[in-house]
Amino acid sequence: PYPVWRRMRDEQPLYYNELYKFYALSRYEDASAALTDWQTYRSGRGSILEVIRANIDIPSGMILFEDPPRHDLHRALLARVFTPKKMLALEPKVREFTARCLDPFVGSGTFDFVADLGAQMPMRTIGYLLGIPESDQEAIRDRQARSLTGGQESADLYQAVTVDSSMFVDYIDWRANNPSDDLMTELLTAEFTDETGTLRKLTRDEVLTYVTLLSGAGNETTTRLIGWTGKLLAEHPDQRRELAADRSLVPNAIEEILRYEAPSPIQARYVARDVELYGQTVPAGSIMTLLNASANRDDRHFPDADHFDIHRRIDRHLSFGYGIHFCLGAALARLEGRVALDEILRRWSEWEIDSENATMDRTSTTRGWRRLPAFLG
Ligand code: HEM
Numbered sequence: 119p120y121p122v123w124r125r126m127r128d129e130q131p132l133y134y135n136e137l138y139k140f141y142a143l144s145r146y147e148d149a150s151a152a153l154t155d156w157q158t159y160r161s162g163r164g165s166i167l168e169v170i171r172a173n174i175d176i177p178s179g180m181i182l183f184e185d186p187p188r189h190d191l192h193r194a195l196l197a198r199v200f201t202p203k204k205m206l207a208l209e210p211k212v213r214e215f216t217a218r219c220l221d222p223f224v225g226s227g228t229f230d231f232v233a234d235l236g237a238q239m240p241m242r243t244i245g246y247l248l249g250i251p252e253s254d255q256e257a258i259r260d261r262q263a264r265s266l267t268g269g270q271e272s273a274d275l276y277q278a279v280t281v282d283s284s285m286f287v288d289y290i291d292w293r294a295n296n297p298s299d300d301l302m303t304e305l306l307t308a309e310f311t312d313e314t315g316t317l318r319k320l321t322r323d324e325v326l327t328y329v330t331l332l333s334g335a336g337n338e339t340t341t342r343l344i345g346w347t348g349k350l351l352a353e354h355p356d357q358r359r360e361l362a363a364d365r366s367l368v369p370n371a372i373e374e375i376l377r378y379e380a381p382s383p384i385q386a387r388y389v390a391r392d393v394e395l396y397g398q399t400v401p402a403g404s405i406m407t408l409l410n411a412s413a414n415r416d417d418r419h420f421p422d423a424d425h426f427d428i429h430r431r432i433d434r435h436l437s438f439g440y441g442i443h444f445c446l447g448a449a450l451a452r453l454e455g456r457v458a459l460d461e462i463l464r465r466w467s468e469w470e471i472d473s474e475n476a477t478m479d480r481t482s483t484t485r486g487w488r489r490l491p492a493f494l495g
Contacts, residue, residue: 123412132396140405144412146419154441159387167386179327199304205450215242216461231348231490240340249300342381342486352471357428362467371428372455377435383411383485410436468495
């Protein structure tokens with residue numbers, strides 16, 4: 119699997135793509151070191167290849183595309199309302215949303231891991247958290263998914279998290295006058311110290327940025343995780359049966375699935391100063407990509423890394439990134455992955471992928487299945 123990445127790791131650990139003019143680090147040690155060195159490898163022009171190239175104005179608060187000190191201030195602000203405790207308290211809701219997706223298929227013999235669960239449950243969860251009515255969630259997700267994967271080669275997360283943000287404006291305005299106990303209300307009412315040291319509430323535009331960031335960053339990636347769960351466990355029936363017999367193995371299996379198939383396989387950075395690597399100079403102003411999906415398959419860090427093993431002891435994979443931009447939603451993503459698999463296994467322990475009708479999405483930001491129909495046993 120992934121012979122190109124293996125060759126890069128073994129033969130060109132610092133790779134340069136002449137045609138598209140970017141560098142790549144594919145080994146675990148190199149990618150993780152670069153992810154923690156934000157002074158050199160910057161996100162402020164975007165952390166997606168196409169965004170850095172396009173030289174786009176980035177809205178304030180889009181922490182994925184910010185550097186310290188701004189990043190830290192904005193991240194702390196978001197982290198104050200979007201806490202792991204709050205995420206974990208969602209478990210009963212996540213279970214309910216998952217059951218609602220799965221129950222109609224009990225006895226039906228077929229089920230699509232992505233269309234029927236992966237594309238639904240994470241959207242319901244984040245929608246619930248933000249206080250977006252269920253009746254409107256579908257339309258929002260469709261538009262996000264379309265801007266993320268819709269036809270264009272350069273489809274990217276940036277579009278998903280910004281271009282279609284206008285659809286949230288109405289909710290924000292409405293919520294401002296009708297407070298509830300959701301995250302949007304908290305963002306609207308909490309007071310924060312801004313860059314100038316002033317204590318104030320967020321503006322509507324700032325709330326909009328946070329809301330679109332959360333819904334954009336949290337949906338597609340988790341959809342991919344659920345797709346890969348269906349696929350990898352179809353390919354490893356013994357491990358699937360073992361999981362069905364002992365569901366306490368589920369959390370570790372989710373970590374292994376995340377390691378094995380990183381839903382967000384590449385992070386990009388702008389290189390702020392000349393760097394010496396493997397006897398070469400990477401000049402300031404270059405674009406560096408960090409291939410976390412390749413790093414996760416690096417035998418130097420994970421013994422026999424191409425072997426999928428739900429029992430593997432994983433210290434740290436790079437699927438949620440590393441360093442100051444480490445995924446803010448990791449606790450929620452893990453919860454969703456764990457509950458999804460647990461609920462699937464409560465209903466079915468046998469499935470096979472209907473490969474003829476399965477289709478894949480590949481963009482520079484996500485990698486996974488768009489359709490993954492399965493025959494259930
Ligand atoms: C950041 C992956 C789910 C919100 C990141 C980064 C990665 C990532 C790799 C770092 C990007 C970089 O360094 O440039 C994933 C994966 C997920 C997932 C694989 C699911 C399996 C979620 C969820 C949410 C979320 C559910 C929220 C609802 C964020 C935010 C950031 C982020 C806000 C930016 C953090 C920062 O820049 O400080 N994610 N994510 N993610 N993620 Fe996730």
